[in-house]
Amino acid sequence: MKPINMIVQPKRQHGAALAVALMVLLIMTLVAISAMEGSTLGYKMSANSIYHEEAFSASESARDSVGETFIDYMFEEDWTEVVFSDGLDILGTPNFYEANAVGEELADTSSLVTDLDYDLQDGNGDTVIKGEIAVVIGQTIVNTSGAGSAQYKGYHGAGVGMGGQGGVFKYFEFRSEGEGTANASSWTAADFRFVP
Numbered sequence: 001m002k003p004i005n006m007i008v009q010p011k012r013q014h015g016a017a018l019a020v021a022l023m024v025l026l027i028m029t030l031v032a033i034s035a036m037e038g039s040t041l042g043y044k045m046s047a048n049s050i051y052h053e054e055a056f057s058a059s060e061s062a063r064d065s066v067g068e069t070f071i072d073y074m075f076e077e078d079w080t081e082v083v084f085s086d087g088l089d090i091l092g093t094p095n096f097y098e099a100n101a102v103g104e105e106l107a108d109t110s111s112l113v114t115d116l117d118y119d120l121q122d123g124n125g126d127t128v129i130k131g132e133i134a135v136v137i138g139q140t141i142v143n144t145s146g147a148g149s150a151q152y153k154g155y156h157g158a159g160v161g162m163g164g165q166g167g168v169f170k171y172f173e174f175r176s177e178g179e180g181t182a183n184a185s186s187w188t189a190a191d192f193r194f195v196p
Contacts, residue, residue, distance in 0.1 A: 051184035059178025059188040062118035062131025066174055067192070069116075070096075070135070074194050087120030087129070096172065100137050109187060112136065112175055131178040138171030138191075170194045 065085040072082040079093055094101075094115045101113040112134035120129040172192040179185055 047182075048184070051180045051182050052186060053180075055178045055180030055184040055186035056188065057178065058129045058131045058180060059176045059186045061120070061129045062116075062133055062178055063174050063176035063188055063190055065118055066116060066133050066135070066176075070172075070174075070192065071194070074196070087118050089117045089119070091115060091117055094135070096135060096137055098137075104134075104136060106136055106173060106175075109175065109177075118176075129178075131176050134175045136173045136175065138173060140168060140170045142168055168196055170196065 065088050069082055069084050069088060073079060073096065076082060077097065079090060084090070091114055094113075103111050104113055105111045114132040115135045116133040118129065118131040118133065119127055122128050170193070172194065173189055174192055175187065175189045177185055177187050
């Protein structure tokens with residue numbers, strides 16, 4: 001008997017392998033996109049943190065630059081003889097012996113009037129540090145304790161009676177807004193006590 005050649009018909013494929021491969025490819029693509037977005041978000045967060053630190057440092061530098069200039073002003077009682085720090089400019093001629101500007105409130109930073117401008121530049125004329133300073137007049141307080149011993153030990157300065165009470169303190173607050181890259185800004189504040 002002769003062997004019969006049988007032709008075996010292949011099983012018909014329904015495309016399952018292709019569908020599974022496409023699903024795996026889709027999942028891998030979504031994972032890759034998600035990883036890239038996470039990386040971009042991390043970069044943006046890092047950059048924003050740097051911009052904020054830059055603005056904070058500018059605000060601190062601007063506020064610190066006012067100290068000596070303000071002391072000169074308080075002793076001179078006028079702006080004509082005052083020596084300004086590098087980059088510091090006065091806006092108008094505010095009188096810090098008078099009342100605050102109309103509507104100026106410590107609780108509302110948008111109501112503060114800019115009194116001094118700080119714009120420190122490098123040798124090429126590019127701004128390195130930029131900030132605006134508002135000086136808000138606080139209260140005047142007579143310190144009624146602790147100075148009797150100073151008078152007992154020989155204190156005979158101006159106003160011996162006031163020295164016996166402890167002296168007069170005039171309080172101010174310096175509020176500064178510093179600017180950084182990408183429109184970043186930061187506020188800092190410090191109390192300033194002046195003893196006339």
